[in-house]
Amino acid sequence: MATNVEALSVMSIFDTFLNWKVFVQTLPLLLSGLTTTLTLGVTAIILGFIGGLVLALLRLYASSPLRQIAVAYIDIFRSIPILVLLVVIYYALPFVGLRLSSFGAAASALSLVSAAYSAEIFRAGIEAVPKGQFEAARALGLSPWRLMSDVVLPQALRIVIPPITSNSINVMKDTALASVVAMPDLLKQATQAQALAANPTPLISAAVIYILILMPLVRLVGVFEKRLAVRGR
Amino acid sequence: MMRPIIEMKNVVKSFGHFKALHGVDLQVKEGEIVVVIGPSGSGKSTLIRCINQLEEHNGGEIIVDGAEVGHGRKSTVLTEVGMVFQSFNLFPHMTVLRNVALGPVRVRGLSWAAAEDRAERLLARVGLGDQATKYPAQLSGGQQQRVGIARALAMEPKVLLFDEPTSALDPEMVGEVLDVMQQLAKTGVTMVVVTHEMGFARKVADRVVFMDGGRIVEEGPPDVIFNAPRDPRLRSFLQAVLSH
Ligand SMILES: Nc1ncnc2c1ncn2[C@@H]1O[C@H](COP(=O)(O)OP(=O)(O)O)[C@@H](O)[C@H]1O
Ligand SMILES: [Mg+2]
Numbered sequence: 110m111a112t113n114v115e116a117l118s119v120m121s122i123f124d125t126f127l128n129w130k131v132f133v134q135t136l137p138l139l140l141s142g143l144t145t146t147l148t149l150g151v152t153a154i155i156l157g158f159i160g161g162l163v164l165a166l167l168r169l170y171a172s173s174p175l176r177q178i179a180v181a182y183i184d185i186f187r188s189i190p191i192l193v194l195l196v197v198i199y200y201a202l203p204f205v206g207l208r209l210s211s212f213g214a215a216a217s218a219l220s221l222v223s224a225a226y227s228a229e230i231f232r233a234g235i236e237a238v239p240k241g242q243f244e245a246a247r248a249l250g251l252s253p254w255r256l257m258s259d260v261v262l263p264q265a266l267r268i269v270i271p272p273i274t275s276n277s278i279n280v281m282k283d284t285a286l287a288s289v290v291a292m293p294d295l296l297k298q299a300t301q302a303q304a305l306a307a308n309p310t311p312l313i314s315a316a317v318i319y320i321l322i323l324m325p326l327v328r329l330v331g332v333f334e335k336r337l338a339v340r341g342r
Numbered sequence: 343m344m345r346p347i348i349e350m351k352n353v354v355k356s357f358g359h360f361k362a363l364h365g366v367d368l369q370v371k372e373g374e375i376v377v378v379i380g381p382s383g384s385g386k387s388t389l390i391r392c393i394n395q396l397e398e399h400n401g402g403e404i405i406v407d408g409a410e411v412g413h414g415r416k417s418t419v420l421t422e423v424g425m426v427f428q429s430f431n432l433f434p435h436m437t438v439l440r441n442v443a444l445g446p447v448r449v450r451g452l453s454w455a456a457a458e459d460r461a462e463r464l465l466a467r468v469g470l471g472d473q474a475t476k477y478p479a480q481l482s483g484g485q486q487q488r489v490g491i492a493r494a495l496a497m498e499p500k501v502l503l504f505d506e507p508t509s510a511l512d513p514e515m516v517g518e519v520l521d522v523m524q525q526l527a528k529t530g531v532t533m534v535v536v537t538h539e540m541g542f543a544r545k546v547a548d549r550v551v552f553m554d555g556g557r558i559v560e561e562g563p564p565d566v567i568f569n570a571p572r573d574p575r576l577r578s579f580l581q582a583v584l585s586h
Contacts, residue, residue, distance in 0.1 A: 239431075241427060241429055241431035242431060242433065244396050244425075244427070244431060245425075245427065245431035245432070245433070245493075246433075247396060248394055248396065248423075248424070248425040248427075248494075249421075249424075249444070249445040249448075249449060249493070249497065250418075250420060250421035250445065250449040250497065251444075251445070251448055251449060252448070255448045259433075259444060259448065260433055263435045264434070264435055267435070
């Protein structure tokens, strides 16, 4: 008797959380959500990368007003919660005539914040390039632009690969916040599918998809760090 | 008449409140080999780093090849000044060939093909013709410093500055670098060399300059400086370096 009841409850757990039929039915919806999530994440990562590099260079080398603006930007956008920024962009900016799509709002919020974090990563990377490299480039007579593009940045970019990858993982995770502004990302589609099917399987599926996408990147950061530790010895 | 290619007049350099150069006067004539000696911290590096403006001087005048440098002046004359560093400072992410070809391409406007041609010739001249495709980390210290010399030469500079080029080397590699420098000295290029290699100074220098406490204390031809030093600080310095 007792074993029967247990078997029954195990069955019902499967039926509830890992229901195959529901999974197959809702998978197309989830995959379309995944496409949106990846598009959003990659867009924000690329824009954040470019913006971060520009901000880092301004912060390090620009003269007074521009440098201060970069510093203020970096501090402000590292202080504001992304969710708050997102809600402000999506719900408050229309009052001043700036109406963004949910994708536009989410991409802006994520890029603006990612640029601030990337800027600090790039700054640390540039500062980690030995002083002698700058001096050798200047002694050759390279222009400031060539000094950066030929000598310093190639070395700095190598240094920042692990932290930039870490930051990219965070950006990818934060894409889930976009469901708040009704963007049809993976999480939004999963909650939608859950409501339709009256079953939480899509949510579990979405969680597994997030993990499958991001875990390789997490491992990669681990490998980078181990390699750095070995080289540092 | 040899004209001066470097003229330093009453040059002052301070780091914060600390004065590293107390009004230095130095003239270097075209083709002259000047060796700068002196105890650690006496301002030798600061002196030559002011010549190519890696340090900007606070007072006095520095004229290179007829053009005053420093105080915010943007001058192309500094591309006529090459430098070889104690710690080599090769670009680690480029092959040896690229290291040498980069300056001519980016500053002189040569094509990569022409610059790499020049680089190959210079690498052969410093005895590294077969190492061009390697990266700096794959070379010994002595080889790296010879690449450093080839890199400076690739700009065809009128003046070459050396800041203790052999001080970071294992003793067995000092000779190969000094040999290259000695060959170079015969080509007519102007050289200002900071070094503790007194043998090199005796053999190669036209003039030896002794610095102490941010001042040039004594200067003269090597046989006078080494055989008949006048200043007691120079005497005790020579005693210290020649006794070991
Ligand atoms: N960037 C700097 N900041 C502060 N002090 C410096 C700096 N560079 C050199 N100095 C000081 O200036 C003096 C001369 O230094 P340096 O020219 O390197 O001497 P040398 O090359 O003869 O050993 C030293 O006392 C040194 O500590
Ligand atoms: Mg020195």
